[in-house]
């Protein structure tokens with residue numbers, strides 16, 4: 001690791017090089033950039049230094065679900081601090097891309113772990129499974145403390161990074177996880193959840209999911225009145241509204257209803273690969289106005305609409321989103337452990353420094369790369385926290401709405417009580 005003063009001199013050299021090449025830039029201060037034509041090893045070193053200075057926060061990782069599938073949430077013998085590429089069943093699974101050594105190699109400072117529960121748990125045991133997944137994330141974090149530490153605020157992330165600890169952050173994937181209950185939503189916040197993806201791959205009684213775009217759209221639209229209350233309660237709590245997986249109509253409704261910036265925790269650009277999991281340009285423009293954030297997904301099926309992709313395909317999505325939504329609104333949410341095809345060069349969680357090195361080659365300034373890495377997420381999370389404080393000082397009290405009764409064949413609820 002290079003010392004600070006040496007580092008400082010290095011940046012000065014870079015700055016001088018850019019000054020020579022940067023006369024075309026008339027407005028604003030000159031940005032720091034890697035020297036043009038810098039070799040890969042040099043750019044990798046700059047990338048590692050950049051990620052030492054600024055926390056890298058990834059928006060979505062599905063490891064907790066794989067631990068449920070493979071280990072039934074028993075982690076006593078789970079060796080997360082070893083190379084899982086050598087340990088069964090991880091070694092042979094195309095869905096496994098994550099372990100502690102590779103997270104460190106990837107300079108990941110904060111990981112949103114998905115507390116995901118499948119859609120067939122809706123109206124059944126979705127709430128229980130969600131809490132079990134959150135419990136798993138907490139136990140895994142405790143087992144590897146202090147390397148891993150639970151973070152629930154922007155300040156937590158900054159101080160963990162300064163102390164060389166990696167943040168475990170919790171996001172819940174799928175609105176069915178709240179069982180139609182604002183009480184459950186509030187309790188999720190209390191146990192550390194900082195985003196809720198409004199839907200997974202199924203409609204909830206109050207929000208329409210993305211796959212509905214392709215078939216018959218539901219007559220009731222994106223968010224129902226209760227769905228809008230869910231968004232308002234999330235604003236009041238300071239929980240981010242995640243719009244990955246929702247239909248375009250739900251995106252628009254949530255953007256209109258939310259007072260805080262919203263999130264796409266793991267989606268890419270529909271203009272480059274037209275799948276409903278990606279975000280159309282019109283919504284990217286609304287996202288810019290909302291000062292929200294889209295964290296780019298690395299699944300090859302979302303980057304190229306094929307089974308193969310390269311680092312350059314990920315860069316194309318990042319650049320497109322920057323061009324449409326602005327550099328303040330783009331981040332990274334690779335989706336590792338929840339995807340089974342990854343781009344060449346971005347095979348697992350160790351790959352981020354290479355991505356940053358290649359983005360330097362593509363002309364990204366150091367300042368903009370810091371935004372992409374984590375500053376944008378810190379800003380959005382900080383803004384959600386601020387909105388919650390404002391609503392608290394305006395004495396907005398917990399919402400008490402209940403959704404219209406959803407009747408289905410699994411009539412096991414005691415909702416009359």
Ligand SMILES: *[C@@H]1O[C@H](CO)[C@@H](O)[C@H](O)[C@H]1NC(C)=O
Pocket residue numbers: 270271274
């Ligand atoms: C994506 O496909 C849909 C349905 O085929 C079409 O209506 C839409 O215009 C396409 N969008 C883009 C950006 O190509």
Ligand SMILES: *[C@@H]1O[C@H](CO)[C@@H](O)[C@H](O)[C@H]1NC(C)=O
Pocket residue numbers: 407408409411416
């Ligand atoms: C489910 O229970 C409610 C309330 O007890 C009842 O009104 C409704 O008819 C039941 N639905 C089914 C499908 O059994």
